[in-house]
Amino acid sequence: MIPDLSDDLIERLREAFLSARYDADGVVDLLGAEAHAALGRGEPVPALRATLDTGPVGTFVRLFLLGTSEPTSLVKAALGPLPLDQARAAGLLRADGDEIRAGLDVRPHGAGDDSWWVVSDLDSDLRGDGRPVSPDHVLGVGHASLSLVRATSRRPVGSVLDLGTGCGVQALHASTHAERVTATDVSKRALALADATFRLNRVDVELAEGEWFEPVRGRRFDQIVCNPPFVVGPARTDFTYRDSGLAGDDASALVVRQLPSLLEEGGTGQLLASWVHRRGEDWQDRVSRWLPPGGVDAWFVQRDVADPALYVGTWLRDAGYDARSQAGRKKAGEWLDWFETNEVEGVGFGFVTLRRTDAARGEVVCEDLRHAYDDPLGPETDQWLRRVDWLRAHGSPQDLLAARLTTAPSTVLEQVSAPSDEGWQAVVHRLHRTDGPGWQHEIDDLGVRLLAGCRGAMPVGDLVELLAVGCGEDVEELTRAAVPMLRELVRHGMVVPAEWAETAE
Template structure:
């Protein structure tokens, strides 16, 4: 029997919402039931602790096993756990399926929350919850590592209009509902839009949805913010799975989105996306991605979080689709994929985040490319916003005189580390390093003069006076010291390790 996914975005969504709330099937309720350890284990793909915790938990336990663990449950128990909802309607809508005298989940429906509250998300079942352990070509991904990473990397400042380009099941739109007044979600896949509409309906969100390829559904419109988790997988120009494959060769999908963003952003609008790029012999990855941008009208920040070798990359994405790399199918796909990498001299595949802002026409494009592979705990979204603020300040104060007249401050989150080794005359210093203890944990190695200069940056004296004092104390030529200090100050400012008064508060 064919299911009618559209029913999930109609009156049935309101009934489901009330039933979930009555049973306690929301983010806080599930966490309280499972406890931190079982909840964390479930996130790692280890269901048994959650199964044990839900064993004697009544109706909420039934929903946890049914919808989160994929266990078939007695039909009567499911009906009791969903008061006011007819299980026949859920079967017709494709959310449940008969399994002998029991019912099992045919879709992934799970609570998902942030610091402000809880939502529910509709998506397709992962491979490990499917009888054949495989996902179909039109599979709609749920709450995965990539979507969570993008959510943490996205700015949350209030905006008027926001576009979720390639919305999938709608996770980014949920987060955007906290800070955007109007929401638009697009996708090429009708199945993805059907599940996204169900997600929006059960969470009582007013979202305009449009179907189409890339920017076509919003041609002629401008947005204050765009978020995008595109099908960024790098490889031959084919589409095995719509959620990850674009049909464009290499890093063409990421290039297409980066090139197209300025045309759908209002002036001052910001686009943020996950992206991948090729690493080729003799080519700096930063030069490659910068070439995707126009000469004017854009500020862009590329953050590379990882670089994978081709063999590891292929194996990872085969397993993601539930394909055993050792199987005949896996071997054939891996061989074709690796052949394409070899034919195109691909040495590695970079992955990371892009933040792009549209600036007034004629403004020279500014691009920063960062290699940020270390682990850090803070979300990257506030740092992206801070980077834009600091680029703005540097553009308004783009002369040496303006920098020298500024009384900078070293934030309290910046510390100076000294590393030394024992020597014949005591400790011998190996390195001095500035370390930001917040955000992405930027680090800068500095010399003795720079650390002395920064010790005086307390928001009282302008840089000009501090450099004059430093030159006098060390018997240095003042002009030469200024020449050396200005680029260092600019680099530290871009990383938030030195702030002007307007940004220090």
């Protein structure tokens, strides 16, 4: 049954939440840093203790965040202007004997100065019945959603499409930087809960129902964000939030292939995706073949690779299956059989940034960034595309050598030395970028000397020539080695055009 969350119910619920301070800051203030962190780790007891005798806000936290049953009197007091019978009839709450439990997950979600409430279905561990989630389960704000939020550019745009909106969290974030937001989903239940999310937060979003890009076919957008049902495995739709009905990684391939056609010129798309690592096949070649021909810049970032057994176990638990149960063993066996038949050795997961460009040939880069880094990827994507444009405009070696470059302030040099007859001798020179994705590059001694001179005072070609003369090297040979190195360092923001550094100052 799809919840019937009327405008009247939504407005009364909003009033109750505001009165109780059940928002992102209010929950943190109530719980305190330690209990809030414990709740994020899945440890509810410190949060439960912190909410005792704290009034309506504590009742809401226990209902919606901890999944406890609450006395009817406390729930009525917390709801204030919203009658309990109306909340129960709509499916927001449900009876549990003489007490009340949450029927839906409604939780605060904050980013910067913004605080929203997100409406979704309760996960299996909060429902209290021990059963797997339903096929039309609407997922809340999970780790994957948050990672896409952090990986999405927030530059101001006219229009954003949130493809497969689910609970609507990506559209909420899009509303902070877009004039118009459109959200689609194949699930009627997802659209109903997303609509409740938007009305509860008084955010204007256009909703459309249908598969993939069909609801908006023929339209174009400045930005598209997508957290698709990218789970890799047999062609099935056990759960609409994760299963596409397409086999393997065809769902991710479909989005990458079709998304650019719905972008305005210069528009960008950012999505989560999965891809198989098949025996004897390079994953970079695989995902590159997904791209449509022509003008598309693409940046594939691999953040993790899971072995088949770990992958299957993770997604079974996510759906609420006990891996030791008969149903769990059956699902796992079918899934692992499919991986074995299709020679899948692992499943890659990461982010894809796409941009529609009028260039005859797009820039396609696939990178493995499985190391830990803290900075969000969203701001970096804008700079990455800016650097792609600069490198495209300086495509010939002559153009690059004529440019003035400077080593970025966030670039540091690490040297590893080994003992020698003359003392310590440097054997490894490694550049680190201390912000963004934390790229690293090993360079030789001549590269170290070249970058030491990159201060924007003269064209980099002159620096190469001076270095060659000073070190007794052949100028042409050193130039041939320097050009690809410099291009890669510019691509990763470790060396930047001098005019950019001057503007930043």
